[in-house]
Amino acid sequence: MAIASLIFIPIWFVAAGVNLYIGVNEAGYSFNEELPVFLLSFLVPTLFAITIYWKVR
Template identity: 55%
Template structure:
């Protein structure tokens, strides 16, 4: 089932999730530190910004990582 391209896609998705978490965290930090939003205001945005792409990557990892 898994040729080289699907395994590469699964590996990329696996590495994307923690990298995206860091990127979304930096986005949240900029919102709090530079734009003046509170953590409580930024947290729902962080969760959405992180969760949607991470969910897609997780599904790709699950589907092609076997």
């Protein structure tokens, strides 16, 4: 479980980055409009994964 939470972080970064790319290039939002969404969608699950890592480790 601890290793899985660390593997999750870069995979989730790519997924959030794809979401950012689609929001900017396909949906027509500006980068500044999409940046808060990217930060929330990446940081909240990442902090949760780090918390799991430290508790399970």
